[in-house]
Amino acid sequence: MPTYVYETIPQFEGEPTKRFEIRQSMKDNALTQHPDSGQPVRRVPIGGTGLMGGGGGGAQASSGGGSCGTGCGCH
Template sequence: MATYIYETIPQTEGEAPKRFEIKQSMRDAALTNHPETGVPVRRVITGGAGLMGVGQTAPVSSGGGGHCGTGCGCH
């Protein structure tokens, strides 16, 4: 089960969206309404936990001369 963040879609001018979390299967469709209140909602995309490539680091170039210095291979 994944935890997703949703926020309410304001229905009146000046109304602030309210965020909440809900656990859903990745196979479940995104919610369109709050499960308790029925208010329209949208899924919020947030930054990940940075787990992709854990344990792998890119080499860093220490020189200048046209290198970006991030190990991207642009030299």
């Protein structure tokens, strides 16, 4: 089961948001309330790890000069 990140929705100006993680099935609906406090929450989109197909079929070596620059160590 994946772990999802949620944050509370502030009810008044200046109230901080609180983030928490919860394991849920992909079939489960997103939470609308914090499980303990009942405060309204929203799911936070977080980048994941995965493969993105380009239709080329195989991995290609980087020739350098990518958008991440040379400081990342992948070039």
